[in-house]
Amino acid sequence: MDNAVPTRPGAGTALLEVEDLSISFPSPNGTVHAVNGVSFAVAPRERMAIVGESGSGKSVTAQALLGLLPTATISGRIMFDGHDVQTMPASDLRALRGAEMSYVFQDPLSSLDPVRTIGDQVCQPLRIRGVSRKEAKARALDMLAAVGIPDPARRYGDYPHQFSGGMRQRVMIAMALIGEPRLVIADEPTTALDVRVAAKIVDLLYALSEEREVAVVFITHDLGVVAGFADRVMVMYAGRVMEACAIDELYYRSIHPYTLGLLQSLPRVTGPIPEQLSTIGGRPPSPSDLPSGCAFHPRCRYVRDVCRTDTPALRIPPNGQHPSACHVAGWLAEEPGVLR
Numbered sequence: 001m002d003n004a005v006p007t008r009p010g011a012g013t014a015l016l017e018v019e020d021l022s023i024s025f026p027s028p029n030g031t032v033h034a035v036n037g038v039s040f041a042v043a044p045r046e047r048m049a050i051v052g053e054s055g056s057g058k059s060v061t062a063q064a065l066l067g068l069l070p071t072a073t074i075s076g077r078i079m080f081d082g083h084d085v086q087t088m089p090a091s092d093l094r095a096l097r098g099a100e101m102s103y104v105f106q107d108p109l110s111s112l113d114p115v116r117t118i119g120d121q122v123c124q125p126l127r128i129r130g131v132s133r134k135e136a137k138a139r140a141l142d143m144l145a146a147v148g149i150p151d152p153a154r155r156y157g158d159y160p161h162q163f164s165g166g167m168r169q170r171v172m173i174a175m176a177l178i179g180e181p182r183l184v185i186a187d188e189p190t191t192a193l194d195v196r197v198a199a200k201i202v203d204l205l206y207a208l209s210e211e212r213e214v215a216v217v218f219i220t221h222d223l224g225v226v227a228g229f230a231d232r233v234m235v236m237y238a239g240r241v242m243e244a245c246a247i248d249e250l251y252y253r254s255i256h257p258y259t260l261g262l263l264q265s266l267p268r269v270t271g272p273i274p275e276q277l278s279t280i281g282g283r284p285p286s287p288s289d290l291p292s293g294c295a296f297h298p299r300c301r302y303v304r305d306v307c308r309t310d311t312p313a314l315r316i317p318p319n320g321q322h323p324s325a326c327h328v329a330g331w332l333a334e335e336p337g338v339l340r
């Protein structure tokens with residue numbers, strides 16, 4: 001697979017391998033091509049971030065990993081620990097969810113059942129697997145303590161509306177981890193939270209992934225959120241991978257104009273405070289009406305004629321260190337700092 005994004009060097013055999021994944025949906029306006037030829041791999045205990053604006057295909061990719069897109073047309077392969085997720089029987093897929101791979105949803109309020117107690121919901125993944133009520137409760141109390149719920153024995157019988165947004169997200173993380181999965185997919189877990197609470201949730205996920213040796217795929221639109229969290233990052237735009245590498249390399253040696261635009265729009269903690277933050281002009285395209293050639297070309301200040309007609313492949317350019325899908329990536333790799 002020439003557009004594969006490897007796991008980090010020395011990470012060994014991949015736990016999750018996604019190869020040439022394409023996802024489309026029928027719509028009244030024709031077929032929506034949400035994801036096009038995406039490949040990546042995640043090693044055991046690795047933390048990987050998938051970053052992109054709304055409509056980039058990152059959440060759709062994440063949902064496909066757990067077989068959560070029943071109406072989509074999916075091609076390519078999704079392998080988890082050597083098993084093909086798309087062809088496994090429905091009963092095996094249900095067993096995989098929660099036990100091996102679990103999901104932290106973006107909006108805990110709508111993901112939690114408002115009429116069931118927190119304790120009941122945290123126990124559920126264990127009860128489904130036949131764990132006794134008594135043991136499930138004991139493990140749920142331990143898990144609630146591990147995610148930072150104060151006085152878990154007292155809060156066990158509370159309902160979701162009695163928890164703050166940050167505490168509800170901690171409960172979601174408890175539900176994702178209680179089955180001791182090997183991979184957690186966290187889909188914009190901090191979007192609905194204020195900056196301080198969001199930082200605590202990211203720190204919590206980091207600590208728990210280290211302590212429990214769990215791999216994490218963290219989906220976000222904000223490169224700043226995953227700076228100290230992820231080992232590697234994959235940047236998506238309009239359903240394609242634009243750039244992928246180790247997180248430090250992305251911050252210091254990005255060779256894609258879209259990534260540079262994302263980086264330049266981050267607030268800085270050093271130097272003078274700018275009057276206005278830099279932004280990427282224009283808006284992401286609709287997946288049902290993608291521009292020809294490089295889908296980023298209407299917004300790119302480095303656009304060439306070739307960009308309007310030819311879709312750039314994801315590859316390591318001459319003198320480059322990591323894959324980028326850009327016709328001028330080779331020039332950017334030779335001109336460090338040209339866009340900074």
Ligand code: SF4
Nearest residue numbers: 294297300307326327
């Ligand atoms: Fe910009 Fe062209 Fe590179 Fe696309 S291929 S990011 S339009 S320079």
